[in-house]
Amino acid sequence: MRFNPLAAFVALGAFCISTTTAFPPYAPLGGLSARQLEEIVPTLDAKVPPPPPGPPSFTGAQLVDDKDHPWRAPRPGDQRGPCPGLNTLASHGYLPRNGVATPTQIIQAVQEGFNFDNLGARSAVYSALLVDGNVVTDLLSIGGKTRLTGANPPTPAIVGGLNNHRTFEGDVSLTRGDAFFGDNHSFNQTLWDQFVDFSNRFGNGFYNITVASELRFHRIQQSIAENPEFTMLGLRHLTAYGEAALPVNLFVDGRKTGSYKGQLDLESARSFFRDMRYPKGFFRAAQPGGGEGADVIFLAHPTSPGRNNGTVNSFVVDDSLGGILDPCKFYTEFVNTTVRGLYPSPTGVLRRNLDINLGFFYDTIASGLPDCPQVFPYGPV
């Protein structure tokens, strides 16, 4: 037989990949085939997900830009993503500086570093873990490699995290571009200039609920007019409004009172959104909070869940995954369509951990919507 250098090279490559390339412990398993799961899951350090932490004992304003949490620029390999809150916490060491953390670490960090309320923190973290995290190792990357295209349910992520498009991350972000334009997670100067412009026009130089209402609506109109793949369904319909309120409640220094409350100055805003850094000497909010005001932002210019049809300006209403006006439908479809689409027939430790995390997520739904029944996509637990 003649020596074929190409075949030898390919064979050597395959050998190297199978023996030296470990599956990243934070990479999501959603969308992998049964065969891939059979190979990968036994190589992972499986954990039993612990119950989420409760609220801290002290929940007042407090210096968080302190000497125990110095800002450091991310090092090569450290992961950062679309969330300015989590990026800031990682760059100050409230989260592991490499940007990979457990749900427990994230809940504790957002509570300690921002006074994010316990319910909101649990709801965000378990929904994110279910679609973007590794439920076997109990790890989530706040950035990760971006998968820019995708159907719903998305195709396998392989190396993912919060950058994954159309899971938690979505279109119409205030300071990040739509995935269709190539970068859905980095600070976008053009969008920042627009953020400043709206804050000057509608908030006298501050970002507040009025600015949030106008800018949120404008970003939606912009995406409808420019992004043929614009999509805002289910979870994204809820988060698009909630995220516009977060800076008003959590990026404003907790010592501000009276007419300064709820008014975010633009230098501080830029510090969070662009530099992933607390403004110097920043105090966290004076009381636990999060997305308060999302309803006001929505009601200022109500837009139904929907999407473009493959061309610009082709918006169609699509409430198949629920939305802000029907959170129980959102929950039910999130579990039965989105999560089950990613994990159609899990077994063993994967099934166990999905059930546990789905239970943690349902607890957050039940506390606000007691009449919304729990759904069990894989049968009784």
Ligand code: HEM
């Ligand atoms: C509790 C866990 C959290 C998770 C899992 C999470 C996740 C995310 C994700 C995936 C996005 C991108 C969505 C998108 O715009 O496409 C995002 C955006 C955002 N997050 Fe977080 N986040 C968390 C906590 C926080 C906290 C504590 C804050 C503020 C203190 C925050 C502030 C924001 C803001 C303002 C945006 C919108 C960015 C923009 O539109 O440009 N988040 N978050």
